[in-house]
Amino acid sequence: MIARTTIGRLGWALAALTALPVAAAPTIPLSSGTPAAFTLQGGSFTTSYYIDVPANIAQGTQLRLQLSGTGAADADLFVRYGTPFADRSLHGANADFDLFRRYAHYAAISGTSTESIVVRASSQQPLRPGRWHIAIVNLSQPSTQLSLTATLQSAATDGGIQLEFPTATSGTCSGAPWNDSTPATPTGGNPGSTLGQQRRNAMQRAAELLAAQIKTPAPIRIRACWRDLEASATRAVLAQAGPTNLTLHDVDAPAPWLPNRYSWYAIAAASRLAGTSACGVVGGACTQPDIVATFNSRIGASDVLGGRTFDYGYTPAGTGTNFDFISITMHEIAHGLGFLGLVNIDAADGPLGARFSGEGATGYSGTGYNDVYGENTAILDANAASWKPFLDAGTSDAERAAALVSGNGLRWWGPAAVASPLNNLGAQPPPFNLPMLYAPCTGSPCAPQGGSTLSHLVQAGDLMNASYQIPGPRTLGLAKPMLDAVGWSDAGAAAPAFTRPMSSWWFDRNHSGHGLDLQLARRDANLGDVYNAIFYTFDAAGRPEIYISTGNLVDGVFVGGRDQNGNGMQRMRYDAATRTSVLDGSVGGDLIIDFNGAASAPACRSVAHAAPQLGLMSWRVGTSRGQWCIEPLVTPDSHPTPDLSGQWYGGNDSGWGIGTQMVRRGGAAPFSTNLIYYPADASGTLRWGAADFESYAPGATTTVYSVTGYCRTCTPVATTFTAIGSLSLTLTEATVGGQPTGVNRASFTLNFPGAGYTFSRTNAPITLLTLPAGGQ
């Protein structure tokens, strides 16, 4: 049944302590293999279904969830292990699509009502005993009849490789050569009696050979095309291929099933990891293949390459001058599966060694993301007998560019490939045992060899060698453990561990002066611990302003709870008549902070990685947005005992508050730094001021300063401080919630410059809104 909730009181007394649980109790257990049929109203969702995976499941078991709908509806499927989905936000608003994305461990969101998800022991959130919660969302308007089946299958199923042979020409893709009726003599075990048959047979054989070496729940879809490509008597393209799309996990577009965050994956690999199809991963119609392979229809013409043609034999020819279609096809498809480095190797496209951003004329403008292939690549320093990661934050474009033409300095450090018996360098001492990637010095000065450098092996006889070989290989060879590292591994995975951010003030080194007062407010084992976040920042004129957000920590991601207006971060206004604050509906925002793997995010690349934790903070205020890399200002081990840090408020005397961080100082009294949030004018505009106690003792008084800075999207300037009043704090005991008893008190008088308004309190009782000692 759907749990009832109250709309939390916004304001300084944030909703955190008043909102009721908002998770539905899932009520309908699914029996393995038994479909549940139901009608889902348009624009609605259900979280009623679940399946319990028993403790005694056999090794290799997989869970398959299948949702089937009727008509043109768009229904989506979400799965979460352990704890339930939230039905409502902390502020009582019904869950929206985004909230399901935040809670889902897996999601299938194609534009249809047929979705499937397969979870295996090798999945990022591995199949294991316990409860798997299911949410279904109907984004269409009409009601939709749906059928949901959860099946525990004793062995992994294999979707194989599905080939699409177009029958007509579409754009640059011609299908006619697959149906060429020119008689042909069976060759090398290929029984086709026409050229078209032989071509299709050879393509099918290449796909089967690959499919036998890689397993994936949803079929890998390859569109096989012919086209007139570059061709002359002395030079011709034989074939070309690539993934249709790349995808990644980002704080604003979560894909938690990808092991590496903020890192590009080929869509086929990402789909495999997601346990669904490509359209299930990224949405939209399910018409696009994962890979497009195009063959040159000019090959075989008498005026091209002396009339040499493709050899369609199943058995590789030991000698000869024709081109082994099957091994060439397997090689190109392997690139499409993700055997593909994405850093720039062409100076005409941007800086050599630059990461791929997917923006600009060639895709290399701005700050790019890592790619999972590059994250397994290493730069070898032979003289120092050491290596460093190719995409380490401390490795520059220039260092990568040098490695790309180093001859033997570009390596693969993925452990499975290094340890593989197929690694020809395996007997060498580390780090010389790292498999060598192709990095020739071509021309003068040296330049990478377009299309070969980085994404090929050097060792002889391997399918992914940079040079063609006769006989053509029929196995992936060393490419198999390398592909495993980019999303194709069947090895059992450990359940992921998620970061618990410390209660502290967090700041971004690139936006000095702005910050986030983030404090644990309440434990919630079901929906994720509740944190209060106060974004102390500056408005367009550089004046201090605050936004507040209360949200759950969902698998290491703070998700600001959305209100009825759809905002996950709010601006408040003080209401003097009621001594509280009210929602300022004129502007809303959002706040999401990813504390997992933020170090890989572009915004965090320049940040000192000595920080004890990092968060990638995605904020929105109105239509303005940004991604900041934040780190804690004060760590828990710096606090004194007793620790009176936290967010303090006045109970019924609400609408203002004080954020305190205390720092231990040897045997002396602690240093205490404070932010006071207060109404600065008669209209109730809430601002923040700063007040430090160099040596704090209860009852001490200090000066409060207003800080002038620069807007969130402006070029940073030095902040300036103006004295606006005084603060006296008597903090003796970490009392929490309810009405303050009076053991903790605050006195202050504040006059924001130019406002002609004074806000003051004398000995106002206060109590903590957040957990003592940050909940440590």
Added chain:
Amino acid sequence: MSSFFSRRVRHLPGLFAWLAMPLAAVAAQPEQLSLGGSAPSKTAAPLAVPPPQLTGTIAVVETDGSVALQCRDVPNLQARATFLERAERRRLQEQENAR
């Protein structure tokens, strides 16, 4: 007591009919809530961006008549519209941020 009994008897035919219904027809129906947000829509879907290059195999006839095959990159020209569109979106966002 007797009136209670008689009520049960009266309801028995209905009860039997109910028991005879197909199982699916009486399966528990899920609780439903309307989606939040002003207009239910998909947000925050993972990115789908085409790669900058495709890979290709090229054959070159050497001066001695032999043929060398090597891999090479093929600019993914169709992707460039997407890259430009993404850059334009970023520019517009930056313009919005600058307001």
